[in-house]
Amino acid sequence: MDSATVGKHPCPECGGDLQWNAAKQSLACPYCGTIVPWSPAQEALGEQVAELDLVKALAEHPADQRGYGDDAQRREVQCQSCKAISVFVDGKVADRCEFCGSPSIIDHQSLGDAVTPQSLLPFKISDGQVRDSIRKWYGTRWFAPNRLKSAALTDTLKGVYLPYWTFDAHVSASWTAEAGYHYYETESYTENGERKTRQVQRTRWEDASGSLQHFFDDELVPGTVGVHQALLQQIGTFPTTTDLKPYSPEFVRGWLVERYQVDLRQAAQRGEASMQEQTRALCSADVPGDTQRNLQVQASFRGRTFKHILVPVWLVSYTYGSRSFQVLTNGYTGQIAGERPYSWVKIFFASLAALIVAMLLLVVFGGNR
Numbered sequence: 001m002d003s004a005t006v007g008k009h010p011c012p013e014c015g016g017d018l019q020w021n022a023a024k025q026s027l028a029c030p031y032c033g034t035i036v037p038w039s040p041a042q043e044a045l046g047e048q049v050a051e052l053d054l055v056k057a058l059a060e061h062p063a064d065q066r067g068y069g070d071d072a073q074r075r076e077v078q079c080q081s082c083k084a085i086s087v088f089v090d091g092k093v094a095d096r097c098e099f100c101g102s103p104s105i106i107d108h109q110s111l112g113d114a115v116t117p118q119s120l121l122p123f124k125i126s127d128g129q130v131r132d133s134i135r136k137w138y139g140t141r142w143f144a145p146n147r148l149k150s151a152a153l154t155d156t157l158k159g160v161y162l163p164y165w166t167f168d169a170h171v172s173a174s175w176t177a178e179a180g181y182h183y184y185e186t187e188s189y190t191e192n193g194e195r196k197t198r199q200v201q202r203t204r205w206e207d208a209s210g211s212l213q214h215f216f217d218d219e220l221v222p223g224t225v226g227v228h229q230a231l232l233q234q235i236g237t238f239p240t241t242t243d244l245k246p247y248s249p250e251f252v253r254g255w256l257v258e259r260y261q262v263d264l265r266q267a268a269q270r271g272e273a274s275m276q277e278q279t280r281a282l283c284s285a286d287v288p289g290d291t292q293r294n295l296q297v298q299a300s301f302r303g304r305t306f307k308h309i310l311v312p313v314w315l316v317s318y319t320y321g322s323r324s325f326q327v328l329t330n331g332y333t334g335q336i337a338g339e340r341p342y343s344w345v346k347i348f349f350a351s352l353a354a355l356i357v358a359m360l361l362l363v364v365f366g367g368n369r
């Protein structure tokens with residue numbers, strides 16, 4: 001499938017380039033406002049979201065040069081502060097880093113060997129919904145400084161497609177361990193010259209072994225550096241196994257795309273480490289008895305495949321003092337997570353108020369003594 005041909009969907013009214021509209025869940029023309037439904041034929045392509053062979057790709061070194069679509073207009077810039085690389089599909093480059101607000105951004109030479117995203121999750125949550133939920137989220141953060149209130153916070157709201165890798169694999173694992181079974185013995189002892197008895201827990205150890213099979217489907221590894229990792233974990237997961245659409249430039253035109261900086265090799269290592277860890281936990285759960293020790297796991301993976309995908313997030317980034325803060329919303333589920341500065345002024349007055357109340361109580365009750 002050639003992403004360049006899939007992407008040719010001019011507006012039927014004016015011939016302009018169509019863009020994905022999250023609120024309407026269809027393509028829209030930014031020039032004349034015409035709405036063009038995402039066609040069932042294109043929908044059917046969703047079933048063709050391809051898994052690529054990982055072993056082959058790592059051996060060959062990926063040399064996929066199709067680019068992100070309208071190559072002539074495409075520009076990449078890198079932030080000198082947070083190192084995030086932004087891809088602008090329509091050539092309109094911002095004058096500040098969208099991730100941290102730094103003005104020092106420079107052109108980034110794409111090496112041409114970048115892996116093109118095969119598929120993506122188009123935005124489902126519209127900017128209106130996000131603004132509402134950010135206001136609510138902010139309203140519950142009492143110690144945040146007033147200066148950040150309402151409008152200012154959502155000023156920098158940006159829809160960003162983040163790069164992710166997904167890995168599939170079948171694992172066969174065999175394990176050995178010592179399974180411990182608790183039992184109790186009555187023990188007698190002397191305390192202050194008196195004989196007493198007590199129950200003592202002991203453990204009997206038995207050798208155990210077993211094996212298991214498991215299929216890992218879409219183990220996700222983020223390739224982003226622009227978004228703070230702790231926040232990524234808090235906005236929940238993305239339904240990549242069910243809802244991915246084949247990559248098409250309409251989905252990303254007019255949105256910001258971050259280029260991956262965790263490459264396939266690094267990502268594959270992280271994915272495998274995570275699968276190893278989960279396999280170990282699965283084996284551990286199979287060990288019988290009340291407790292266990294010396295768990296040894298032999299795992300072998302086969303049928304390893306990967307995809308490079310884009311997932312949608314809404315990002316607010318702002319600096320306060322010298323630090324950069326982000327508020328992140330899952331563009332598919334709406335789950336929100338954010339960082340905020342604490343207002344020391346508010347905290348000071350809150351503490352002062354508590355102190356005054358304490359002193360008053362002391363005066364009132366102390367005076368009655």
Ligand SMILES: [Zn+2]
Nearest residue numbers: 011014029032
């Ligand atoms: Zn149009």
Ligand SMILES: [Zn+2]
Nearest residue numbers: 079082097100
């Ligand atoms: Zn930056």
